[in-house]
Amino acid sequence: QVQLVESGGGLVQAGGSLRLSCAASGRTFSSYSMGWFRQASGKEREFVAAISWNGAMTRYADSVKGRFAISRGNAKNTVYLQMNSLKPDDTAVYYCAAATRYLVDTENQYDYWGQGTQVTVSS
Numbered sequence: 001q002v003q004l005v006e007s008g009g010g011l012v013q014a015g016g017s018l019r020l021s022c023a024a025s026g027r028t029f030s031s032y033s034m035g036w037f038r039q040a041s042g043k044e045r046e047f048v049a050a051i052s053w054n055g056a057m058t059r060y061a062d063s064v065k066g067r068f069a070i071s072r073g074n075a076k077n078t079v080y081l082q083m084n085s086l087k088p089d090d091t092a093v094y095y096c097a098a099a100t101r102y103l104v105d106t107e108n109q110y111d112y113w114g115q116g117t118q119v120t121v122s123s
Helices: none
Strands: 004-007 010-013 018-024 033-039 046-051 058-060 068-073 078-083 092-099 117-122
Touching (some): 018 033, 018 092, 018 117, 033 078, 046 068, 046 078, 078 092
Parallel strands (some): 010 117
Antiparallel strands (some): 033 046, 068 078
16 A cells, blocks of 8 residues: 655746655555656646656656656655646646556556645746
């Protein structure tokens, strides 16, 4: 069992940056791939980024490549999402998730989810 708690969301102007954190409970955090998803109002939840269990591999949605960076600190049971050059289209609730499968990018392949943190980018 893994419990996930996101933090770091907020209101930022276009072009600004935010760093999201996701703290995980449980002693097996380092065995999970971790992902970030987001859901804008009235839209389906979409994949943003994922990182392998040891942090060696990452993958990103095309819409965030070059602007967002996912990382993890297994000693701290935490995964991060550094978001730079934010755009109004990045406005959404951001969720972190844990998967036993390797570096997956679809929602139904994740086993545990956090409650989400709101990110709002003003123009």
